Amino acid sequence: MEPNLASYLALSxxxxxxxxxxxxxxxxxxxxxxxxxxxxxxxxxxFVAFSRYYADTTGQLxxxxxxxxxxxxxxVGLGIIISFFRNSQSVDVDDASLxxx
Amino acid sequence: MVGTALFFLFAGxxxxxxxxxxxxxxxxxxxxxxxxxxxxxxxxxxxxxAPFIAAVQILIYAGAIxxxxxxxxxxxxxDDDRPLNRLRYLYAIGGGLGVVLLAQTLFVFxxxxxxxxxxxxxxxxxxxxxxxxxxxxxxxxxxxEIVGVLLMMAIIGSVMLARxxxxxxxxxxxxxxxxxxxxxx
Numbered sequence: 211m212e213p214n215l216a217s218y219l220a221l222s223x224x225x226x227x228x229x230x231x232x233x234x235x236x237x238x239x240x241x242x243x244x245x246x247x248x249x250x251x252x253x254x255x256x257f258v259a260f261s262r263y264y265a266d267t268t269g270q271l272x273x274x275x276x277x278x279x280x281x282x283x284x285x286v287g288l289g290i291i292i293s294f295f296r297n298s299q300s301v302d303v304d305d306a307s308l309x310x311x
Numbered sequence: 312m313v314g315t316a317l318f319f320l321f322a323g324x325x326x327x328x329x330x331x332x333x334x335x336x337x338x339x340x341x342x343x344x345x346x347x348x349x350x351x352x353x354x355x356x357x358x359x360x361a362p363f364i365a366a367v368q369i370l371i372y373a374g375a376i377x378x379x380x381x382x383x384x385x386x387x388x389x390d391d392d393r394p395l396n397r398l399r400y401l402y403a404i405g406g407g408l409g410v411v412l413l414a415q416t417l418f419v420f421x422x423x424x425x426x427x428x429x430x431x432x433x434x435x436x437x438x439x440x441x442x443x444x445x446x447x448x449x450x451x452x453x454x455x456e457i458v459g460v461l462l463m464m465a466i467i468g469s470v471m472l473a474r475x476x477x478x479x480x481x482x483x484x485x486x487x488x489x490x491x492x493x494x495x496x
Binding site for chain 2: 240284
């Protein structure tokens with residue numbers, strides 16, 4: 211049995227679910243950030259698999275765009291994490307309760 | 312046959328690294344596991360005849376983004392992630408939501424696969440760097456330029472975030488108020 215489109219999509223779904231559950235379980239802002247990167251990668255795998263099976267370049271082009279957006283997200287997100295750490299000496303998202311009440 | 316073996320090898324490696332990333336409490340172990348996921352996905356892209364995307368995956372994700380993440384982890388000198396001190400049944404709720412999400416995703420993909428099955432073309436040019444570059448600078452020029460603007464905005468935004476705000480120092484304000492009060496007396 212050669213791997214067909216369904217196997218790539220199943221792998222992508224499993225990776226996306228692990229990333230989503232990780233966002234729920236992690237309390238560390240950097241851990242949540244890495245789980246989001248994992249979800250983006252799962253979507254990229256879907257793009258590449260469809261691009262292969264429908265012989266179209268567009269999917270791979272948009273993988274490139276997703277990577278650029280992920281790089282922007284890394285720069286801005288890590289900047290936010292560092293400035294949050296500077297204020298509260300922690301990257302725990304439960305400590306980010308300045309606006310509560 | 313070789314393709315099947317390679318797919319299951321790299322898919323298993325990717326899933327195990329992903330689970331290890333969520334499981335480990337130390338953020339540095341999580342980061343190293345995530346690099347494993349990226350490398351496994353890059354190998355899968357090679358088997359999907361997308362060598363350009365595979366190279367870019369290693370360069371941008373494993374090379375740039377993860378170096379940035381590891382740098383921040385080292386800079387902040389983080390200790391281990393504390394366990395959830397909120398209610399313990401949140402673990403069960405999170406796991407249940409994950410199962411529901413997995414079922415939904417696989418169902419949607421199953422519905423997609425009901426479409427007529429296309430035979431795979433063995434000598435496609437879709438993954439070649441030449442065809443990607445041609446599509447990028449002719450048909451999809453506007454999205455590429457929008458991505459350029461987005462990168463510029465991200466650079467400016469991260470510089471603004473990293474800058475220390477020029478706040479007036481509290482001691483100086485208090486001293487000045489005391490001086491004013493003395494002059495009034």
